[in-house]
Amino acid sequence: MIKEWRRRRAVQRVKPGDGRALQRFRWWQLPFRALFYLRLTSDDGSHTVYAVDVRHWQSHSSENLKAHLYRDGRQHALSRLPAALPVPGGTVEVRMSPFGVKRCHYVTDRGPEYQLVPDPHSAEGRRGRLERERPALSRAIGLLSLCVLVAALAVLVPQVAEQLTKPEEIARHTGSFTSPIGLPKWGNIALGLATVAASTERALRLRYNWLLDGGAG
Numbered sequence: 001m002i003k004e005w006r007r008r009r010a011v012q013r014v015k016p017g018d019g020r021a022l023q024r025f026r027w028w029q030l031p032f033r034a035l036f037y038l039r040l041t042s043d044d045g046s047h048t049v050y051a052v053d054v055r056h057w058q059s060h061s062s063e064n065l066k067a068h069l070y071r072d073g074r075q076h077a078l079s080r081l082p083a084a085l086p087v088p089g090g091t092v093e094v095r096m097s098p099f100g101v102k103r104c105h106y107v108t109d110r111g112p113e114y115q116l117v118p119d120p121h122s123a124e125g126r127r128g129r130l131e132r133e134r135p136a137l138s139r140a141i142g143l144l145s146l147c148v149l150v151a152a153l154a155v156l157v158p159q160v161a162e163q164l165t166k167p168e169e170i171a172r173h174t175g176s177f178t179s180p181i182g183l184p185k186w187g188n189i190a191l192g193l194a195t196v197a198a199s200t201e202r203a204l205r206l207r208y209n210w211l212l213d214g215g216a217g
Contacts, residue, residue, distance in 0.1 A: 007091065010084035017068070017075030022051055025121040032057035034101045034124060036116035040088055048072060050087055052094055052104055052116060067094040092116070097213055099196070100124075100203030115206060127204035142205070145198035149212040152195040155181050 025035050038050040051070040067083040069076050069092065077085055083094040090108040094101070101124070107113040118124035131138040158179035165176045183191065199213045207213075 006082075007084050007093070010079065010082055010093075011086060011091070013083070014077050014079045014085060017070075017077050020075045022053065022070040022073045022075070025119045027121065030123045030126075033122065034104070035119035035122050036101075036104045036124070037119065038087065038092065038106050038116045042088065048088070050076075050092070052085070052092060054081075054094065054096070054101060054104075056096060056100065065096065097199070097203055097208050099199040099213065101206060102203060102208035102213070103206060124204050124206070127201075131205070141201060142207075145201045146212075148194050148198040149202075152191055152198075153212065155183065155191060 025033065032055060034052075034054045034056060036052045038052070040048050040050065042048065049072055051073075053068040053070065054066075056065060065081050066078050067081055067085065068078045069085045069087075079085060079094075081094060081096050083092075085092040085094070087106070090106055093103055093105050093107055093113075095103040104116045105113045106116060118128055120126070120129065130141075158181055162176075162179040202208065202213060
């Protein structure tokens with residue numbers, strides 16, 4: 001029920017596009033642009049290609065971050081994120097995490113959903129090519145990212161508990177807690193950078209977990 005309410009609110013944010021042409025993906029846009037495609041076939045056998053273009057990292061304000069929907073190369077609609085963009089047979093849902101796109105799926109009216117295909121020149125597309133061509137290496141990188149986030153969580157939770165129980169008023173009732181893991185300042189910085197890299201790698205695969213990736217943000 002809540003999910004459907006959120007989807008209706010997102011649909012209400014959709015505005016018509018101005019028909020501008022879809023720009024080709026450039027290599028220097030790798031850090032801040034995501035581009036995904038959806039190819040739909042109508043009942044008469046004709047094909048329509050939809051594209052979702054998100055220029056993330058260009059704006060730090062969620063009010064200005066938008067998903068642009070193109071139909072056969074022309075801007076058809078746009079919406080603030082999180083977005084629910086109506087297309088024939090369903091809706092394209094787009095959501096962001098602090099590290100990139102965490103969801104870009106075609107949700108059909110019948111229920112099944114499918115992830116859109118990233119542009120081969122985008123960061124997501126290049127990561128997908130690595131997964132297809134070097135599956136063993138891809139799995140190793142994915143496992144390393146997961147281990148980094150689990151380790152960061154194991155360090156973060158005790159440190160937060162220590163800070164929460166440090167005030168005398170709280171310690172008097174609950175007792176004080178001392179984290180068994182104490183990292184030097186450079187260690188915390190290194191772990192923070194590794195955590196950002198791990199969450200970014202997962203975002204390139206549209207992987208997101210509220211505890212692991214959300215905590216990293």
